[in-house]
Amino acid sequence: MNVTERISIVLSQLKDYGKDTLLKTITDLDISSNELNFSIEEKGKKRPYERKLLYKDENVELLVMNWSDLECAPHDHGQSFGWIKVLEGKVKNTVYEVKEDFLPTELFEEQQDVGSTFYAPIEGVHKMSGSSKEQKLVTLHLYSPPITGMKVYDLEKCAACVVSDDCGAWWPEEQVQKVKEIKMKKAE
Structure with missing residues (x-):
């Protein structure tokens, strides 16, 4: 059974989509970067990452991201939560706090090594x-x-933008990817 079939079987049979279940699932899938190997296209070198959707249904989605040497923009995940597992390399993850209509302020920065898994909360x-x-x-x-x-x-720019589902964690390049632009205030 190849990795795509394994992912489909495991994720299509999920009955619970809670935090603990998703952590167990991403861990138990035991996926290696070699199984998912794909390269960054030329256009991807202008962006923080290229992503590949591995599985999606109405309850859950699984993606792999191959990173360039750029950092992504501060972002949330809408009303979704989930887990990020480092398959190769080391991640610099910067966590922010957002209050009302003010720009996010940095809370802390952490390093995540290969093999580590970390949580992305709703509105985090x-x-x-x-x-x-x-x-x-x-x-x-x-x-x-x-x-x-x-x-x-x-x-x-002192702004935020709700982006279309085909845009990643970067400021949209095309107007059609800007669902809603929001002027923010600088923290006092």
Whole structure:
């Protein structure tokens, strides 16, 4: 059985989509980056990552991300939550706090090593990048429900944008990817 079939069987049989179940699932799938190997296309080198959807139904989605040497923008995951597993490399994960209509303020930065898994809560805001430009970074992401309504922040523009589902954690390049642009206030 190949990895795609294994993923489909496991995720299609899920009956519970709680935090603990998703953690057990992403761990038990025991996926390696070699099984999911794909390269960053030329256009992807202008973006923080290329992503590949591995599975999606109405309750859950699983993606793999192959990172460039750029960091993504601070963002949330809409009304979704999930787990991120580091398959290759090391992640620099910066976590933010958002209050009302103010720009996010940095709470802390953490390093996540290969093999580690970390939680992305509903409305939690973070940004990620590789902790070393010389080392390849590949991450696996399991979310419930599938992400929609993701909000991306531009700290320099003092703005946020709800992006379309085909946009990643970067400021949209095309107008059609901007579902809603929001002017933010700077923290006092």
